Amino acid sequence: MLINKIKFIKLAVIVLGLVYSGVAQAIPANTSCPTGQVIQSTLTTGAKWTMCWQARAEEGIVLSNIRYQASGQIERWVLGEMSLSQIQRNYDDGSPTQYLVTDSGLGGSNSIALTANDCVGGSLKSVAGKKVLCQNTKDAGIIYKYDAEQAVSGKVLSLSSASQIGNHSYIQEWLFHENGIIQPRIGLSGMLDKIGSDARYGWPIQADGTVGVGFVDNYFWRLDFELGGNDGNDVVMQIANNLSVNRDTRAKNITAISTESSRNFSPESKRTWVVRDSIETNGFAPISYELVLLNYAQQAVGQNAEPWLAKDVFFTRYKSCERFAVRNPTSNGCGADVSQFVSGDSLNSADVVVWNRLSYHHLPRDEDDNLIGTQWNQFKLLPRDWHRRNPL
Amino acid sequence: MKIIKQISLLLLQVLFVLPWASHASANTLDPISAEEISRAMLFTAAPTTNLQARASGADDAQNQEPPTLEFLGVKAHRFEKSEQNNGYRWADTLVYDYATDELVTTVINLATNSVISVERTREMQPPLSENELERAMSIVFEDDEELSVLAAEFKNITGETLTSKQQLQYKAFTFFADSMPNIVNDASKACGAQRCAQILIYSADRISFKYSPILNLSAGVVTQRISH
Numbered sequence: 001m002l003i004n005k006i007k008f009i010k011l012a013v014i015v016l017g018l019v020y021s022g023v024a025q026a027i028p029a030n031t032s033c034p035t036g037q038v039i040q041s042t043l044t045t046g047a048k049w050t051m052c053w054q055a056r057a058e059e060g061i062v063l064s065n066i067r068y069q070a071s072g073q074i075e076r077w078v079l080g081e082m083s084l085s086q087i088q089r090n091y092d093d094g095s096p097t098q099y100l101v102t103d104s105g106l107g108g109s110n111s112i113a114l115t116a117n118d119c120v121g122g123s124l125k126s127v128a129g130k131k132v133l134c135q136n137t138k139d140a141g142i143i144y145k146y147d148a149e150q151a152v153s154g155k156v157l158s159l160s161s162a163s164q165i166g167n168h169s170y171i172q173e174w175l176f177h178e179n180g181i182i183q184p185r186i187g188l189s190g191m192l193d194k195i196g197s198d199a200r201y202g203w204p205i206q207a208d209g210t211v212g213v214g215f216v217d218n219y220f221w222r223l224d225f226e227l228g229g230n231d232g233n234d235v236v237m238q239i240a241n242n243l244s245v246n247r248d249t250r251a252k253n254i255t256a257i258s259t260e261s262s263r264n265f266s267p268e269s270k271r272t273w274v275v276r277d278s279i280e281t282n283g284f285a286p287i288s289y290e291l292v293l294l295n296y297a298q299q300a301v302g303q304n305a306e307p308w309l310a311k312d313v314f315f316t317r318y319k320s321c322e323r324f325a326v327r328n329p330t331s332n333g334c335g336a337d338v339s340q341f342v343s344g345d346s347l348n349s350a351d352v353v354v355w356n357r358l359s360y361h362h363l364p365r366d367e368d369d370n371l372i373g374t375q376w377n378q379f380k381l382l383p384r385d386w387h388r389r390n391p392l
Numbered sequence: 393m394k395i396i397k398q399i400s401l402l403l404l405q406v407l408f409v410l411p412w413a414s415h416a417s418a419n420t421l422d423p424i425s426a427e428e429i430s431r432a433m434l435f436t437a438a439p440t441t442n443l444q445a446r447a448s449g450a451d452d453a454q455n456q457e458p459p460t461l462e463f464l465g466v467k468a469h470r471f472e473k474s475e476q477n478n479g480y481r482w483a484d485t486l487v488y489d490y491a492t493d494e495l496v497t498t499v500i501n502l503a504t505n506s507v508i509s510v511e512r513t514r515e516m517q518p519p520l521s522e523n524e525l526e527r528a529m530s531i532v533f534e535d536d537e538e539l540s541v542l543a544a545e546f547k548n549i550t551g552e553t554l555t556s557k558q559q560l561q562y563k564a565f566t567f568f569a570d571s572m573p574n575i576v577n578d579a580s581k582a583c584g585a586q587r588c589a590q591i592l593i594y595s596a597d598r599i600s601f602k603y604s605p606i607l608n609l610s611a612g613v614v615t616q617r618i619s620h
Contacts, residue, residue: 032477034421054421057467080473095604095618096590097571104565105519127423166563166592167600193592195600231473304573320472331497331513351473 032065037125039063039135041157045143045392046071047178049157055127058324059083060106060172061161068180068383070391076280078289078381080226080318084172084186084219085355086325090303091194092214093201097304102327106163106170107132114162122158134160143178143392152392154178167191171374180386182289185378186219188362191370203364212364216300218309219377220325220338223354224318227287228280234352235278236315237288238263241270260342262311265293273313274384278349285385291356292380298361307339309357316341318351325355420476421468424483428502429466432483435500435507436463461496462488464521469499482508486518490610493586517566520589520609525564528589528607529557531614538605538614542593545603549595561594567606579608579615586610590618 033052042048051066062083069075084106089098104110114124114131122136136158143154157176162169169190175183194213196202202213225234236257241250250270257263257273265271276288291313293299302309308326316322321334322341328334335341338355358377367373418425424432469482481502489496495516499508520528532538539554546554554560568584569576580588587609593601606616 032421034423035419052421055423057465094572094575096565096567096606098565099571103519104563128426167594167598191598193600196602304570318473320470323470329513329516331511331516 039157039159041135041137041176043137043155043157043178045152045154045178047180047392048075049176050075053125053133053159055107055111055132055161056083057105057108058101059085060111060163061133061159063159063174066182068176068386070178070180070387073387073391076287076386077226077229078180078182080224080231080351081222082174082182082184082224083222084184085222085323086218086220086327087170087186088218088220088302088309088326090216090218091201092216093194093196093198095194095213099327100165100170102324104165106161106165106172110163110165112162112164112169118162119160132161134158136160140177144390154392164190167193168372179390179392180383182381183294183378184221184381185376187374187376188217188360189372189374191372192364192368203366205364205366205369212368214361214363216298216303216359216361217377218302219358219360220308221356221379222323222325223356223381225275225289225352225354227275227277227289230277230279231318231351233278233349234347235276235349236261236347236352236354237274237276239270239272239274239290240266243269256348257315258346258348260314260316260345260347262314262339262342264312265296265299267296273315273354275352275354282385282388284388287386288384289386290382290384291354292382293356293358294379295358295360295377299357299359300361306337308337310339312357314338314342314355315347316353316355317345317347318353322353325357418481420471420478420480420482422481424466424468424502428481428483431502431505432466432485432500433463435505436485436487436496436498460489460491462490462521462524464488464495464518488518488587490587493610515585517568517584517587520564520566524587524589524609525562525591526557528564528591528609529560529562531607531609531612532591532605533557535614538617541617542601542603542605545601546595549599549601559596561596561598562591564589564591577616579613580606582610583608583615588615 034054037053039053040050048069052064054062056062064081066079067075067077087100089100111132114134119134119136122134124131125133125135137155138158140154140156142151145151158173160171160173162171167190171187173185192212196211196213199211202211205212227234238255238257240253242253243250272291274288274290276286280287299312321332322328325338328336330336356379360377464486466483466485469484483500483502485498487496494512494514497511501508543554567588567590569581588607589609590604590606592604604618605614608615
């Protein structure tokens with residue numbers, strides 16, 4: 001009887017061991033990406049991009065752990081996470097402001113199921129059986145040229161998704177270039193979502209006087225930098241190039257932004273910013289990325305004096321609860337919007353988050369009836385001193 | 393024999409309960425699966441079956457009564473960066489408590505089927521559920537004045553008579569009073585502290601209506617009419 005007991009206990013121990021080892025092995029070694037949601041792409045010159053993706057109900061597709069490696073160079077981290085953190089819609093006729101990311105959501109049921117036609121030549125990625133992301137490569141044209149001697153063409157990695165909110169369709173696309181440039185952009189299409197009769201607030205689009213009501217979209221991107229892979233040692237530098245009094249020279253001026261701040265672009269002084277790693281260098285200069293706006297013509301403050309629309313760009317220290325530029329959940333004392341995220345924390349060797357905003361005013365035209373041609377708004381993250389020389 | 397019984401019981405628990413509880417092939421950042429959503433819903437305070445029955449009930453008048461609790465959804469818990477490799481499977485369930493106008497967020501450990509925390513927050517208004525959207529349209533249809541405005545525009549656009557919600561397409565945004573501070577009326581000023589919706593209405597062929605009502609779902613009434 002005693003022997004039987006011992007045999008049974010031994011058997012039990014073996015079974016328990018097998019079960020627990022099976023559970024342990026089921027957890028993937030690399031848990032920094034959702035299972036199977038890794039993007040890897042090597043472009044024409046050998047440049048390689050690697051990142052994770054996930055689909056969220058609010059922001060739609062979110063990219064994370066973004067790494068870049070030029071041919072023959074070391075791979076470095078660029079961003080911890082990149083997302084479209086809010087779309088604020090203000091109609092010209094004074095209708096209620098809409099916050100599309102948090103009040104409706106770009107993902108979930110609003111995410112459009114992509115088809116092969118949306119992703120010609122690329123591959124579709126699915127979540128729960130729904131195809132929500134297209135990975136593709138596109139021709140990027142000549143990526144450098146010198147006289148008649150050299151002309152090299154390249155490709156660009158494109159990741160795109162689409163969302164339907166009311167009658168409007170939004171296309172989110174991220175372009176990753178051979179030379180390290182990251183280009184987030186959003187395209188507005190679909191059908192006009194608001195029709196009126198007062199031409200002061202829009203454009204007559206039909207013979208009967210039907211008015212397509214104009215609107216302003218403010219797009220906010222959240223860029224959590226992680227240069228070189230260490231997320232706690234970034235600094236923000238402001239670069240301005242001011243004309244002299246005589247307007248005959250333009251002198252560069254660089255200042256550190258040492259605490260959480262908000263700023264405006266200035267085409268006149270060519271003001272922009274770089275996020276720079278405080279330790280890692282390309283051999284002699286600190287590695288950094290620069291913010292470059294591509295659509296600034298309609299940038300404006302808000303019509304209701306909203307503090308989050310008072311500035312173009314905000315620099316904050318990473319806090320996990322700071323997720324949406326506006327209508328952010330305020331539990332656990334978190335700020336309600338990006339202006340409240342600026343609370344005086346130090347940015348001196350910090351985990352820096354950049355919140356970049358673009359405004360776009362859509363004044364309907366007859367051609368919007370009944371489908372709006374895609375209107376793109378975009379900006380670039382440009383590597384500065386990432387390499388000692390052009391790696392391509 | 394006692395020890396054999398205890399070990400046998402433990403074996404049964406390990407073989408049948410643990411695999412069910414862990415579903416451990418998912419990592420911390422994986423999307424919440426349909427099975428995990430079903431499991432998480434068991435731990436919310438919301439009597440969802442009652443709410444679903446109310447939402448699908450034939451009696452529209454009954455739909456005007458604010459439900460006590462409204463189940464809004466389940467989403468993956470957001471961890472700190474340093475915790476994203478911890479292997480945890482946590483989900484947040486969101487329930488709106490109309491009795492107190494609070495959002496109830498319950499954090500659930502899906503691996504152990506246990507509640508980590510419950511937090512009640514005021515002035516947080518996640519997107520409306522399908523139940524709430526249907527209830528909002530029912531409120532419009534039960535309001536004679538609002539229905540007449542809606543029906544007139546429907547007639548103008550389609551040439552037909554409006555008799556039911558099924559002739560329309562509609563969607564809604566959560567509405568906050570501060571989203572149009574210059575023209576919000578007194579009845580809508582509680583929106584944000586209370587749960588409100590702005591409905592956007594379309595014909596079957598996606599022609600948008602000028603008429604767009606704002607409703608206070610906590611009070612069960614239309615508070616303002618946007619119509620340009």
